[in-house]
Amino acid sequence: MADSIxxxxxxxxxxxEKMFGVIPTGTYVERRGCGLNPKDCGFREMGT
Structure with a gap:
């Protein structure tokens, strides 16, 4: 069962990654400087 998880x-x-261009590890907010709404910067960062 661990494998399926x-x-x-x-x-x-x-x-x-496809939607926001980030990996949701818990540190991406600091890395991207997005504050509490990573969606705002996710699309700007896309494709870089």
């Missing part, structure tokens, strides 16, 4: 997390990370 790992796979789900991997899929979620891929989706988040």
């Amino acid at each position: 790992e796979n789900k997390l991997g899929e979620l990370k891929e989706v988040a």
Whole structure:
């Protein structure tokens, strides 16, 4: 069962990367300087 959870997390990370251009690790907010709404900068950062 642990494997399926790992796979789900991997899929979620891929989706988040495509949507926001960031990896949701808990540190991306500081890295991107997005404050409390990472969506605002996610699209600006996309493709860089």
